[in-house]
Amino acid sequence: MRRIQLILLLIYLAGSQAVWATKLKSPIEGYIQPTIFSLTMVMLHDVVNPPAASRFYTYALVSAQSILSAEKNEVLNPKEYIKGFPTLKFDKPTDTNIKLAALYSILETGRLMLPSGFQLETDQQKLLEKWKKDGYADKEITASVAYAKSISPQIVAWSKTDGYLKLSTLRRYRPLKGDAYWYPTPPAYMEAVEPNWKTIKPMVIDSAAQFKPVPPVAYSAEPSSEFYGLAKEVYEVGKSLSAEQRLIAAFWDCNPFAVNTSGHMSIGFKKMSPGGHWMNITSIACNKINLPFEKAIVLHSLVATTLMDAFISCWDEKYRSNRIRPETVINRFWDIHWQPLLQTPPFPEYTSGHSVISTASAEVLTYFLGDNFAYTDDSEIYFDLKPRDFTSFRQAANEAAVSRLYGGIHYMDAITNGQSQGRNLGNFMLDKLKAKGVKPFFN
Known part of the structure; x- marks a missing residue:
């Protein structure tokens, strides 16, 4: 009898250990x-x-x-x-x-x-x-x-x-001649980034040009022109930034490689990309509500796919309009020594990439997790930037978009039209998913 009890005890303990290990x-x-x-x-x-x-x-x-x-x-x-x-x-x-x-x-x-x-x-x-x-x-x-x-x-x-793999075999980009067109900016005067990205095959959208935005405001040096006013806005806003606006610009900078110079020395500063920031926002949101593993993986995958197509769409327009950056215009018109708060990225201005991809990502996240999803974004702690609180993904996307004005690297029409471009693309993505019966994960 004792032997039977001992065996039962050992079985019980083994089972208890298995449960405890789990x-x-x-x-x-x-x-x-x-x-x-x-x-x-x-x-x-x-x-x-x-x-x-x-x-x-x-x-x-x-x-x-x-x-x-x-x-x-x-x-x-x-x-x-x-x-x-x-x-x-x-x-x-x-x-x-x-x-x-x-x-x-x-x-x-x-x-x-x-x-x-x-x-x-x-x-x-x-x-x-x-x-x-x-x-x-x-x-x-x-x-x-x-x-x-x-x-x-x-x-x-x-x-x-x-x-x-074919990108390196395509014709290299050469800046166009003319006052209206983008030209490499200081301090590094880097070559244009991915001028042939529109040739990448999209994941979901039909073509790179499917969500072609309205044309940018035409370049003009006339003080009475709309373009002159847009450039002046960037200049004036940059001269009177509040502490909060500076924080917003820095938080959404997301420049993978900025270069600072001191005499003959150049120092590179690396940050996560805009897409990396939104991938981490997706993780933060999933963690907050303890989204089940399978749904969390799917949501990360959908945001990544949206980002990829959004960049294809945006880059298609950038090298179509090939518009000059505010820094070049402001140096030409008003102040040769003026510099934006953020370093100007090495590619044409229109439309604003962060405006496009942030808005598209926010639409996808809003559908799956709800429109009033409050969260704290600590993605930039690694880069010594304090977390920011948001009441929704769309609020975060709007802040990311306007950060480009505060940073001095985009005109306002590139921001607002970029948001429309991203919103249209994001909704197209969602329409495809809804047609397959895909429902929200959390409300």
């Missing part, structure tokens, strides 16, 4: 933000430009989404809304945990695609060590990693069909 496991949702931020940090190191960054985020997140949707019918399949999405081969090993596989595939896809992707190997190893400490079995981790490594190469192979 309770000790970190919530798998908590791994999403740091995993995506690992991509951000490598892109920061590589000085990846904003359009290219959105592309890398997209393929990495679509890889994770594909793994989940292959297993669960309730998870949105990328085939449902992404044009030309490939038929993937899913050969899932026994003991695979699809959530672990999805997370690992984000890093694996980034490792295979990013110039310094090898740096993600350290993050991958740390992830495996954390899972072991959380109590996941070795065979479960091994199978999940193997599954991820079978899916990521297929996504990477598909990525090579979007035209990115």
